[in-house]
Amino acid sequence: MADLQDDPAHVGSAPAAPGSLGADPGSEAAPAAVLAGALDRAAALLAVHPVADGCNTLLWTLRQSPYHDNIDTPEGGVDTDIPRLRAGVVGAQFWSLLTPGPDRVIEETLEQLDVAHSLLRRYPDSLSLALAADDMADARNRGRIASFLGPAPGRALTDSLGTLRAFHALGVRSMAPAGAEWADRGLTAFGHEVVRELNRLAVLIDLTGCEDAVAVQITGASKAPVLISHTASAALTPHPGNVSDEVLRALRAANGLCMVTFATARTGDSLHAVADHLDHVRAVAGPHCVGLGAAFGGEPPTPRPVGLTDPSGYPRLIAELLDRGWPESELALLTWGNAQRVLRDAEFTARAAQHRRGGSA
Secondary structure: OOOHHHOOOOOOOOOOOHHHOOOOOOOOOOOOOOOHHHHHHHHHHHHHOOEEEEEEOHHHHHHHOOOOOOOOOOOOOOOOOHHHHHHOOEEEEEEOOOOOOOOOHHHHHHHHHHHHHHHHHHOOOOEEEOOOOHHHHHHHHOOOEEEEEOOEEHHHHOOOHHHHHHHHHOOEOEEEOOOOOOOEOEOOHHHHHHHHHHHHHOOEEEOOOOOHHHHHHHHHHOOOOOEEEEEOEOOOOOOOOOEOHHHHHHHHHOOOEEEEOOOHHHHOOEHHHHHHHHHHHHHHHOHHHEEEOOOEOOOOOOOOOEOOOOHHHHHHHHHHHHHOOOOHHHHHHHHHHHHHHHHHHHHHHHHHHHHHOOOOO
């Protein structure tokens, strides 16, 4: 299967016991450079501030390989399952609805939504549909993974705001403009209407795959903070899916969020290299604008950095950042706080817009 996180168009949980972090039998041993003391500190931090991951492509994988329909036990066919999400202390997950091709985009998106809702029904003790920021803490307190649906492809809207509202009614809470005619070379008149409606509905705008100029324009046009759900720094790795410092500075000014992916082509082949990208995004965009969007969910042998081949590797990454001197307060923002803040800000913007319109739905 194509690696969806590299397509420009295109999981929380109950805190694990500290001794179980990264102990999933299918995961790799921690790199020797990560000290046990840092892992203990990472365990304590993640128990309170679990990971809110911005992108997982499991829904597409399940549609292409329906025999991978059991995600409550580890197995080698996919890199994401409930045990590994729990080992990584993932507390909230955005499940991507993006598709790799231009055909049947509406049908493909609806079919992935059907897979998502089927998973939620099948695993009610582990997965909980999340529609708002408060659902993150509620799911965490009940030992479930807060499951946000999105991004959905902006290409699916064609010229219909009604389609957008229908996706919202089905639970979609983020949308990616990349590849859509209304945002391809900059926002059209309809594109500006879409941005206003996304803001009114509290649907996050995901700029993954947008050209720099388009990303900066949409960031400025949106009244709510935007995000990039899975990317890395173009200054460190000149990959076409990575973001420039110009875009990072625009996100900083708009209180947006850049979520760093774990894809070898974008970051390099080691946990240390991923940490370098996080350091750079933190330095340019600021600690309030950096997050995690690994884009797990694929079938092996999808290239992944050593130590971060599945969600169980998150504690090792947090331990590495602690060793680098990241304050625990900023790590709490990285894992949980920044994603929750962007959702809350989007909801505040939506309430203000609805108030200006007299509370219309």
